[in-house]
Amino acid sequence: AQREGGARIRLFDTLMLQRTRRRTDLENDLRRAIGTPELHVVYQPVVRLADGAVEAVEALVRWQHPLHGALSPVEFIGIAEDAGLIGALGQVVLATACREFAQWRQRYPERGPRLLAVNLSRGQLPEPTLVTGIEDILRDTGMPAGALQLEVTESLAAQDEAVQMRLHELKRLGLTLALDDFGTGYSSLASLYQLPVDLLKIDRSFVSQLETSAHHRVLVEATIKVAKSLNFRTVAEGIETVGQAEILRAMDCDKGQGYLFARPLQTDAFEAWLQQRQPS
């Protein structure tokens, strides 16, 4: 038993060491990858549930690692934050997305998305250069502030006063703010009116249960009602079935996003998707 335990400890140590190594390696790789095509942006449309019109497009970062293949932002955003790289990463994503969005506005003035949504993570909000950095990018890319929607997670926004002041500062630029992953955090619906937010994104974990759980239906319907009475628009994320879309439409949810409409798409695939929706 002794020997077995020892072996187990050695195995554990080895695994820990491997994980730490992988993390340090990834950190160095990420530092190098920012600004190269390894890091790129994909786009997922957001449609109006009433008639399917394209309302917005969400920019989602992707990392095609030369060794490890496609890595999820869930894994490397955290690494970027710990390594102090999140500011640089965020700037590259925003600048890229604004540049590509500007082209779509020219090419598809009628049918193209009206809003560009970009995610802000926990580590980005305290950065002293956040607001001026965004202003610079808007100016350089000719992106109107009114067409930009920044998404922060609910747990982050509810957090503290400094964060709320930051959100007010961002709002003053003239952009739209969305509360992402709504329903997963701890902010009560009642505390929402204090936040300078325009839109709630109902988390996928609620949407995915709409057809099977009366409990989730009640929660989502109540959320949409309160949101409306407080003048927030509502978006449901992660819609995968026609049934989910129909339930949400009946509840008067404004917009929807999910694999049912489109997966996150590479730039050219997104353009093809837009074109194919143009009425002839």
Ligand code: C2E
């Ligand atoms: P999020 O902001 O909640 O983005 C939605 C996530 O759900 C995306 O995952 C998207 O690909 C996925 N998704 C969309 N529709 C469906 C669906 O119908 N079914 C399922 N199963 N999934 C769906 P992704 O791209 O892996 O991003 C994960 C998270 O990483 C994002 O969650 C966001 O918090 C963060 N993230 C992504 N891109 C960026 C970025 O550029 N900057 C920052 N700071 N965070 C980012």
Ligand code: CA
């Ligand atoms: Ca988001």
Ligand code: CA
């Ligand atoms: Ca979300």
Ligand code: CA
């Ligand atoms: Ca989510």
